[in-house]
Each structure stands twice: as C-alpha cells, then as structure tokens.
C-alpha cells in the first residue's frame with residue numbers, strides 16, 4: 182500500500198440512520214462489547230493516536246462514528262479509493278439501563294440489517310475469554326443478516342504464543358463457522374494489525390467500488 186497517500190479522519194457521528202453518510206462509499210464496521218479495545222484497534226489501524234477516543238468510561242459512547250479513509254489501495258493492486266471505518270456503540274456494559282440497551286439494539290440492528298455500503302464487519306472479542314452473552318447475540322445477528330465478518334481476537338499481548346493459539350481454536354469453535362477468519366491482534370502492540378488492515382481493504386474494495394483509473 183502507498184502509506185504516504187493514505188489518511189484517515191473523523192467524518193461525523195450519527196444517532197439515527199437518517200444521519201448516516203449518503204455518498205455510498207464502502208463501509209467496514211467495528212463491533213464488540215464495551216472495553217474490548219475497539220477504539221484502540223481503530224486508532225492502531227489508522228495510525229493516529231486519539232482518533233477514536235479511547236474511553237475511560239465504558240458504555241458512554243452511544244453514537245455511530247464514521248472515519249473516512251482516503252486514498253487506500255486494494256491489496257495486490259487493482260486501484261484505490263475511499264471508504265469508511267464505522268465505530269458502532271459497544272454492548273455489554275452491566276450498568277447500562279434497559280432503555281439504553283434497547284436503543285443500542287435498535288441502532289445496531291438497523292445498521293446491520295439495512296446498510297447497502299456495508300462490506301465487512303470486524304467483530305472484536307477479548308482473546309482471553311469465551312464469548313459473552315452479548316457476543317453470542319451479535320454473532321446471531323450477523324448470521325441472521327448474512328453479514329460477512331471476521332473475528333479480531335484482541336489483547337493477545339496478555340498471553341504467550343501457545344495460549345494464543347489455544348484461545349484462537351477455542352474461539353473458532355465457540356463462535357461457529359460464520360466467521361471468514363479469526364485474526365489474533367493486539368491493539369497496544371500492533372500485532373496482527375497489518376493483516377487485519379489488508380483484510381479490511383480487500384473487503385472494502387470490491388471491484389465494483391473502484392474507480393476506473395488504475
């Protein structure tokens with residue numbers, strides 16, 4: 182990829198589908214429970230510290246945040262273009278009131294069920310733990326809406342290599358066969374971040390999204 186030409190910047194927040202972008206640029210969505218490292222991973226991918234605010238108050242972010250990637254290239258050549266990284270609100274914050282949870286379900290379900298530009302979901306889990314009830318709910322939604330997704334198993338810096346491999350296998354069997362791949366990552370150490378970025382660009386730049394210029 183041409184690192185010099187690529188840049189990522191915050192594009193806007195939405196509290197309802199009416200506020201989602203309308204330019205039709207492809208989207209790759211990030212989903213996972215609160216505190217799993219979603220913002221950290223977005224920052225690691227963008228290479229910009231503090232782009233997606235790393236929250237010290239889990240559960241507070243209830244908006245869908247759009248980050249526009251400018252001038253990214255398709256892995257293996259074949260063109261370049263713009264797309265959005267979409268940061269969806271996290272789930273599983275125990276103290277969240279019922280009304281907040283219901284609002285989350287509505288917003289995320291409407292996004293997953295009816296978003297034409299969506300090309301891939303990055304489902305982030307904590308590599309150390311088996312899927313939570315919220316993770317299983319999200320997996321069922323992704324399957325139900327037939328959304329392609331990869332699992333990013335984050336925080337592998339907290340374990341050795343043997344344990345990381347064991348956890349990868351455990352997550353693969355716990356999450357079922359719906360995932361296209363399980364990618365072990367560490368947002369803090371940037372482990373696996375390049376591989377994830379490549380997967381994201383390949384999905385975003387489906388041939389139909391590319392400009393004619395090569």
Ligand SMILES: Nc1nc2c(ncn2[C@@H]2O[C@H](COP(=O)(O)OP(=O)(O)O)[C@@H](O)[C@H]2O)c(=O)[nH]1
Nearest residue numbers: 215216217218219220221235236336367368369
């Ligand atoms: N050890 C470790 N900590 C991480 C990693 N990614 C995120 N964190 C920490 O986990 C906490 C939650 O991160 P954040 O990105 O705000 O999670 P979000 O709620 O999913 O957006 C923060 O204290 C991060 O520093 C990682 O790969 N390894």
Ligand SMILES: [Mg+2]
Nearest residue numbers: 219220234236
């Ligand atoms: Mg966050």
